Amino acid sequence: MEGSKRDLDSTSCSANILVTELDKCYREDGVTVMLEMSSSGEWLLVVKKNGLTRYTHKAEKVMRPCSKNRITQAVIWSADSNGDSNWKLEFPNRCDWSIFKDLYKECSDRVVPAPAIKFIPVPGVREVPGYADSHSIPFDRPESYIYLNDDEVSRAMAKRTANYDMDSDDEEWLKKFNSDFFVENELHDHVSEDNFELMVDAFEKAFYCRPHDFSDENAAANLCLDMGRREVVEAIYSYWMNKRKQKRSSSLLRIFQGHQPKRALLDPKPVLRKRRSFKRQPSQFGRGKQPSFLQAMAAEQDALQEQNAIHKVEEAKSEADRSVELAIRKRKRAQLLMQNADLVTYKATMAFRIAEAAQVLGSPDAAAAYVLD
Structure with a gap:
């Protein structure tokens, strides 16, 4: 019976106000705490007495802790833990305290929006129908290297x-x-x-x-x-x-x-690129003026590099001629050595035949005459 009554009246709860001023402290009984929307569109906890609003409070994400009266065991809740607020709520009935906590949570949820759930996409694989049957030209690696022109x-x-x-x-x-x-x-x-x-x-x-x-x-x-x-x-x-x-x-x-x-x-x-013109252009340096020192040095350096290049080409040509002459001489000597080798081979062969004939005839002179004839 008590639970059903609480569900029917869960939009508000009863409490007492404990007011602390500079010269006095007092209690006001029979106040009502409920949720209301302000003119600026914010949800607030409103404390009313006889239909008149006495105090308002904006709910935070975390509710402040409560305390108890050691004599009456009533629950006391303060809107400010630092003591800046001069009023507190007293709940003699535990049922009203439970309703107040629900009201506070509801107000906090409406004031502080819940963080949006971040959706993390999950990668997946799907088969593309007809991809294998598509007329695609396969890549064939050529025999020559694949390269790009210029650097x-x-x-x-x-x-x-x-x-x-x-x-x-x-x-x-x-x-x-x-x-x-x-x-x-x-x-x-x-x-x-x-x-x-x-x-x-x-x-x-x-x-x-x-x-x-x-x-x-x-x-x-x-x-x-x-x-x-x-x-x-x-x-x-x-x-x-x-x-x-x-x-x-x-x-x-x-x-x-x-x-x-x-x-x-x-x-x-x-x-x-500058546009070319058939008209004669005036001199860049004017009549009687000479190019700057840097431009003269650059021209001299270009001329020196060109002379060095010509000298290197001439040296390369002379070195190539000397290499050709040396190759010709070495080739002639190789041919002469091959002729000598052939002559030595011939003499050895004839000496071997004369030796074989001398063993048969018994006379070296007769064997030599027989083989050489």
């Missing part, structure tokens, strides 16, 4: 798409650049991520081929004018140079990091 660097230089991939720093800088530069200059066309990667890729290729000639913003702007405005190219060039200095790397492309820059390995892709 990795040459293929990267000839590649028309960008070898460079943007990272998070590049994306952040490009986003800020598009928002600041184009808004300030009242322009509508922004630099796309593809063009940014193509510009950086062009800078890396040009720097790898001509590290001494590609060292200022003007050269970069002249090579990439078809990709954007001159100011845009110069800004991206400055960002690229600062990034190389920060990373202290020979190149931002992995494929170039293990190779030393060369003066003329391959022509970069068409975006880096």
